[in-house]
Amino acid sequence: MNEDLSAKKRTNLLLDAMSLEDKVSLITGNLNNYYGYYNEGMEKYGIPELKMADGPAGVRIANPDIQNKQSTAMPAPIALAASWDTSAAAAYGDVLGNEAFNTTHNVLLGPGLDIARNAFGSRNFESLGEDPVLQSRIAASYINGVQDNHVMTTAKHYLLNNQETLRFTNDSQASERAIHEIYARPFQAAIEDADLSSIMCSFNKVNTEYACDSKSLLTDLLRDQLEFEGFVMSDYGANISTVNSINSGLDLETPGEPIGKWGDNLLQAVKDGQVKEETVNQSTYRLLYQMFDKGLIDHPTQNKQIDTAAHGQTAREIAAESMVLLKNKKDVLPIQDNTDSIAVIGPDADNASAAGGGSSLVNPTYTVSPLEGIKNQAGKNTEVSYTAGTDPISAGDVMPGPDAVPSSLLHTEKDASENGLKAEYWTNKNFEGNPSHERTDRQVNMNLGFYNYEGFNSQSPKLDKLPTDLNGMMSARWTGVIEAPENGTYNLSTTSFGTSKLYLDGKLIVENEGKELGTKSVEVDLKKGEQHDIKIEYQTDYETGDGRDYGGQVRFGWEPAKGVVDEQIKKAVKAAKRADKAVIVTRTYDSEGYTDRSDMELPNNQQQLIEEVSKVNKNTIVVNESGIAIEMGDWQDDVKAIVQAWYPGQEQGNAIADVLFGDVNPSGKLPVTFPVDEDKTPTNSEDQFPGTNGVNNYSEGVFVGYRGYDKQNLEVAYPFGYGLSYTDFKYRNLHTKVKHKKDDTSIEVKLNLRNTGDTKGAEVVQVYAGELPTNDVETPKKQLAGFEKVELKAGKQKSVKIKLDPKAFSYYDETKNEWVMPSGEVPVYVGSSSEDIRLEGTVTLP
Structure with missing residues (x-):
């Protein structure tokens, strides 16, 4: 307990004092007895309980005795990724860390680092997007924000856990190159740039082995190549063995149902010589070291009222910053002060909170509905009406098939x-x-x-x-x-x-x-x-x-028969006909569970609602709340504006109104590609998703997301990185620089960015590396190498310098088992999205 000693020294002292039974007990999951996940502490050694809270969109409090189970419902992680703002990610993490600590939790189960491989995956809302560079930058800031509060983070789900359909049993089969270049990169960044405490292994198989039972994943890749020094915990019930799991590299078994595989079984395995005591020591060391290193032992958690107002304000700011303006014809947005009437329409526009379901669902401290937010911003001189238009959205809408009968x-x-x-x-x-x-x-x-x-x-x-x-x-x-x-x-x-x-x-x-x-x-x-x-x-x-x-x-x-409109939509049409502007708030139902969505259509007759309303109101604005890309079809041509709001959290109403009325200039950019429809994606075959005969084949390799759309020349509705603003930006004077010392190559670009409009705004400058100079390996036409979010007042200019990720100029060589940076000239593209390229240059690799 001497705080003057190093974490390593303190861990070794404690480890030496513990019996084998103590160590096995510490690393074996205990079923909860206080309405939450935890592992029992050991008072005689001063080891606190590991009190774990579900994340990653807030602190999910399970104990009704803790602050009425309420915490700040933050915007969904996919929204955070849409901000492309590392400072916002740090603030987001700080709120989560602070609230975890002050609601008695010292482990947060997040962030989710599962690449959004499938455009309509039901758990995409928990993801940080389809690109590993964007994920890496946002995740590292998030993790640092949490862990600064003496709370450990758990990055999940390791590995290739990219679908809900058959997630407990499917075998995700991917090449070593795809694993290194795409799926393991965010985990690697969290290890290198954020001193990540722990990683959660997933339920699924990876290349025929269950993830929590795989030496190639947990030791060969994670320990030996990515140099992870934290501990690996299982997803809840994902550990399938006693001997193989701990020998493969699993360190902490979380509770299984009805009981786990370790405990007495593990003790007996040590006595029988199937597991070395040194292996148990190693797992115990990894866990205890992180508890010392992150301050869990010296800083006991507490039940202290969280700062509801301040954290709500942070949630509001991040939600507004994350919203992506997809369309704004004839500058219908922002809504002007002289607007006499607004018809707010949507099945849940008066709903206090739209969020993804499952283990990440948070019980908010308070809520603001879109209707309430719009009413507050519109003021007394603007009449605001509300009509539902369709029945409410429910978990049933996850299922495939025609819409429910109204x-x-x-x-x-x-x-x-x-x-x-x-x-x-x-x-x-x-x-x-x-x-x-x-x-x-x-x-x-x-x-x-x-x-x-x-x-x-x-x-x-x-x-x-x-x-x-x-x-x-x-x-x-x-x-x-x-x-x-x-x-x-x-x-x-x-x-x-x-x-x-x-x-x-x-x-x-x-x-x-x-x-x-x-x-x-x-x-x-x-x-x-x-x-x-x-x-x-x-x-x-x-x-x-x-x-x-x-x-x-x-x-x-x-x-319905052609031309048939049900009574609820007719009422919405009447309201829209009388109003200057119609704001339709749509949503999907996305959730952890047993299945992914089968399509990208808006559920429960909302598509027809938009089509009918837009016929009678020329100023129709659609605000969509979802964790996935949605298919818009013909109606996107009939509406004036579209705002992708994701799941904005408990301050959703105020954040939406901030953007609609121009108090916030939208600056969000898509962290995922919006395809034209579900049949035109890089993972379109049944073998790829949901898989056949229990195997889903990652045959697209490294061509995930926009890389795959480029490779297959697929038309998209809105490209990766896309997002409009209420102002305009001009890019000029691109310069590139390469420095090489021994085995270290540094690549950076420099350019001038000017706000040429009359409104303050922020632009995300995106830099993409082009195809690499190699004849042996096919590389993407473009891959994100770096980005910077820059805020400028109207008319102002700034010199922007961006350091690029060397891995974007490299590929993973499966024969050499190492990253290779080929020599030669590589195109560099700078722009406002993956398709809106404003400047082009080259770098010459040594």
């Missing part, structure tokens, strides 16, 4: 005024006995299991959550009537995992066996005003093959 078409019984269907739920899969729960459901759009656990579900607060006792095997029945808004032929369907049946006027018209999550449909002629009896039955009688229960998944869907 509640305006459904009634609990004939001539009833109440919209929706009567719902009956059973906690068994065969409708046995009396239903355990009865209520009215607005739509049949249900996705239970993981998505329905308390604190994990981010669906609209307008929707009542189902009890968690329905998360296992269950059955359900919905009854009522359907009334078409117009005459026509309608396509009615069920999408389900498990058997679903649809009856119309007592006749079975759809029977979906649901052996896999999929859709079956039928065409039905319906007349306006006629009411037809409807019944949907569902059972969780699916077979998963992996022993997991994925919960109930079913949707009653529709494709």
Whole structure:
């Protein structure tokens, strides 16, 4: 406990005093007993508990005795990446570190360093984008901000954990070159530039070996090549063995279900000679050293009220800075003071918080809805109305298939005024006995299991959550009537995992066996005003093959007859017709879970909502809240402005209003490419995603994200690095410089940047390296080498100097097992996005 000694010395003293049983106990996960993840401490040695909080978008507090489980809901990490601002990342990390420490937590499970390989991955909102250089710079600042508060960070998920579909069992197969150049680089930067404390290994296999059981990943790559000195912990329940995992390089087993693989099993393995005691010592040392080094032992955590106002202000500033202005025709934005009326439209525009679901979901300290923020900014002289336009967004919208039938078409019984269907739920899969729960459901759009656990579900607060006792095997029945808004032929369907049946006027018209999550449909002629009896039955009688229960998944869907508009959209159209401007706030539902989204379309009839509103209001503005790229189709040509707001956190309303009304000049840039649609991406084959026969093949190699779009000459909707401003910038006078000393090569560019508009703004100057001078290895046409965010007042100029990442001018040689920088001339591109190149030059590599 002598603080004057080095962390190394103190660790060795403590290690010498501990018995083998003590060490095994310390590195074995203990099931929680205080509403959270933790590993028990050892009071006799002064070792505190490891109290772990889920991240990475805030501190997820599980203990109801700690500040009412509330903390600051920050913008999603993908939004932070969209800021391209390392100082913002440091401030973000500082808030998280401060709140973790002051809510009794000393380990934060974040940041997520999973590359956004698939454009519509359900967990992309937790990612820092598709490029390793951008991820690396943002992550290092984030980690330093957290760890300055005596809180350890855990970078996750190591490695190739880039999809939710089959994430527990799939085998991610990638080349050594792709691993080194793309997927391991953010982890390497966190080690080199942020003294990373720990890394979490993932559930999936990597090149046939489970990640937490892989010596090639945990020792050969992580320890020997990346020189990581921290500890490796397993994802919760991801450790599959006793002997192999610790011998391969796993240091800390987090709790498994129902119990883990270490503990007494590991003790016995040491006694039997299967695991050396030195190996246990090594893992214990790695853990204890980080606890000394990051100050956990000398600075006990506390339960001290967090600074709600100050941290909320930081969340607001970062959220506004992260928003990407995708379109601004005829300068419809910013909204001017002389605007008489604004129609705010959107199913959750009055929703206090839009966020990604799953383990990163935070219970906010307070919230501001987009409607509230716009009302506050608009002032007394501007009339602001609100219309939902569609039903609220829910976890059911993660599933594939047609949109859910709107509640305006459904009634609990004939001539009833109440919209929706009567719902009956059973906690068994065969409708046995009396239903355990009865209520009215607005739509049949249900996705239970993981998505329905308390604190994990981010669906609209307008929707009542189902009890968690329905998360296992269950059955359900919905009854009522359907009334078409117009005459026509309608396509009615069920999408389900498990058997679903649809009856119309007592006749079975759809029977979906649901052996896999999929859709079956039928065409039905319906007349306006006629009411037809409807019944949907569902059972969780699916077979998963992996022993997991994925919960109930079913949707009653529709494709309306041509020209048919439901009543909710009609109300929104009326409101938009009366207003000077229409602001439509759309959103997707993205979450950790069992599946990725199957497409990029806006769910639950929001696309039709935009199409109809934009017909009657020439000043339609779309603000989209999502963690993924969305497909816009024809409607993007019909609206005046589009703002990509990501999931902006608890200050979402004020941040959105700051951008819409011009208090903040948008400066966000896309950290991911927005493709035209889900069929035109570099990972478009089934072998690549979701995989075949349990294997997803990373056959695109290093051509991930914009690199792949360039290679395949794929058209994009909006390129990586893209984002408009309320001002303009001019680039001039590019100079390049290369310095070489021994094995160290330094490359930098210098240029002049001027704000040529009449508004203060910030520009992200992006530098890309071109194809490398090698005939043996194919390299990207462009890859990000460096960037700098520069703020300038109107008319002002600044000389900008950017040091470039030497790895952008190198490739990983799989035969030599090392990075190689080829000699010769390399193009250098400087611009405002990966496609908007303003200056070109070259560097000559020695």
